[in-house]
Amino acid sequence: MTTYNPEKALLNARREFGEHGGVVPSISRSATFTVMHPGTMPEIFNGLKGPEQGGCFLYSRHFNPTVDVLARYLAAMEGTEAAVCTASGMSAISCTILQTCYSGDHIVASETIYGGTHALFESLLPQMNIKTTFVDITDIEAVKAAVTEKTKVIYTETMGNPTLKIADIPALAEIAREQGSKLVVDNTFSPLIFSPKILGADIVVYSLTKYINGASDLIAGAVCADKSFIHELMDLHTGRVMLLGPTMDPRVAFDVLQRIPHLPIRMREHSRRGAAMAKMLKEMGIRVVYPGLPDHPQYEKAKALANEGYGLGGILALDCGTREKAEELMDVLQNEESFGMIAVSLGYFDTLISCSGSSTSSEIKMEDQQKMGLSSGLLRIALGFTGDLDTRMAQMERAVKKVLGV
Numbered sequence: 057m058t059t060y061n062p063e064k065a066l067l068n069a070r071r072e073f074g075e076h077g078g079v080v081p082s083i084s085r086s087a088t089f090t091v092m093h094p095g096t097m098p099e100i101f102n103g104l105k106g107p108e109q110g111g112c113f114l115y116s117r118h119f120n121p122t123v124d125v126l127a128r129y130l131a132a133m134e135g136t137e138a139a140v141c142t143a144s145g146m147s148a149i150s151c152t153i154l155q156t157c158y159s160g161d162h163i164v165a166s167e168t169i170y171g172g173t174h175a176l177f178e179s180l181l182p183q184m185n186i187k188t189t190f191v192d193i194t195d196i197e198a199v200k201a202a203v204t205e206k207t208k209v210i211y212t213e214t215m216g217n218p219t220l221k222i223a224d225i226p227a228l229a230e231i232a233r234e235q236g237s238k239l240v241v242d243n244t245f246s247p248l249i250f251s252p253k254i255l256g257a258d259i260v261v262y263s264l265t266k267y268i269n270g271a272s273d274l275i276a277g278a279v280c281a282d283k284s285f286i287h288e289l290m291d292l293h294t295g296r297v298m299l300l301g302p303t304m305d306p307r308v309a310f311d312v313l314q315r316i317p318h319l320p321i322r323m324r325e326h327s328r329r330g331a332a333m334a335k336m337l338k339e340m341g342i343r344v345v346y347p348g349l350p351d352h353p354q355y356e357k358a359k360a361l362a363n364e365g366y367g368l369g370g371i372l373a374l375d376c377g378t379r380e381k382a383e384e385l386m387d388v389l390q391n392e393e394s395f396g397m398i399a400v401s402l403g404y405f406d407t408l409i410s411c412s413g414s415s416t417s418s419e420i421k422m423e424d425q426q427k428m429g430l431s432s433g434l435l436r437i438a439l440g441f442t443g444d445l446d447t448r449m450a451q452m453e454r455a456v457k458k459v460l461g462v
């Protein structure tokens with residue numbers, strides 16, 4: 057366990073009042089802002105006078121007061137100097153990569169990453185002459201062997217999608233440091249549970265769409281890093297977030313802000329249910345992957361790297377053998393037991409179930425799927441926390457007995 061307390065860090069940062077002393081922050085919807093003295097405008101454009109330097113806001117693609125509040129809270133939670141919010145997790149990832157890698161550069165990436173990120177690295181970036189070597193990120197020797205003098209980024213998810221491998225962030229950070237590259241970590245599956253920056257990562261990216269928002273009603277992302285990198289992303293003339301323009305709407309920022317205070321409660325409950333459900337399935341003889349089970353290959357590592365008190369998450373992967381069996385189980389879980397919904401995504405208060413190989417990881421070629429241990433019968437269950445746990449356990453038990461005959 058680490059000694060980092062992300063909840064305390066968040067509490068110290070949460071000091072924003074509404075415009076009239078409101079207990080909720082105000083939504084500042086202005087697209088542009090009045091500059092009181094004409095001489096200030098050039099200074100703002102040259103980055104000399106932002107809101108932090110006693111200047112003012114300029115234009116909401118650059119800085120918006122409401123979006124900025126969310127960015128400050130996320131930075132505090134992650135223990136980074138700064139953060140920038142974006143319109144989606146994918147834009148947070150693509151802007152980060154395009155800011156760090158130019159033509160001729162190289163990336164070493166985990167082979168078990170979100171399908172969209174995999175497609176970005178495998179298909180789009182090579183068109184810009186940026187090449188990626190995919191490796192088993194838990195094989196530190198393989199990572200070392202893949203790094204070249206052109207490697208600018210080592211990229212991983214803390215908890216790999218969908219096989220739930222846990223990355224050894226301190227070891228990866230050391231490789232990155234030695235080589236002079238940046239360790240970029242997608243922590244979407246495990247906010248509060250792991251704090252990648254505290255463990256040595258340079259840049260933490262998020263899809264806020266999942267756990268952090270927690271209501272499956274918006275798409276949003278964020279990049280958390282040191283001030284110099286966030287300023288690079290936001291540079292009016294060269295910043296990738298400025299030039300590609302994935303701007304977060306202040307109303308979206310407000311919605312996420314209102315859900316951050318109960319993120320710790322939600323994460324604890326997701327994890328409590330994840331642990332209980334995984335244990336039950338395991339005891340029934342089902343092949344279940346969950347980082348909190350002692351037979352998970354990185355169980356010890358996960359426990360060592362986690363912050364205390366948040367468990368190890370609410371996502372399980374369940375191997376049903378074949379795609380047909382996986383689909384049958386999904387059908388029973390949704391349509392007979394009302395256990396959850398057949399849908400991609402995760403981090404919702406209701407349970408979402410999907411067959412990874414034919415959905416969120418379908419961008420990954422079949423042979424690569426097999427290589428990374430993604431069987432076509434793998435069901436990803438992103439547990440919610442509605443309904444009482446006993447009822448949910450009974451629903452799952454009945455469904456599994458019926459379909460898998462255990």
Ligand SMILES: *Cc1c(COP(=O)(O)O)cnc(C)c1O
Binds near residue numbers: 147170275277
């Ligand atoms: C969903 C997801 C993304 C992409 O986020 P969007 O908000 O949908 O753009 C990236 N990484 C992981 C691990 C995800 O689960």
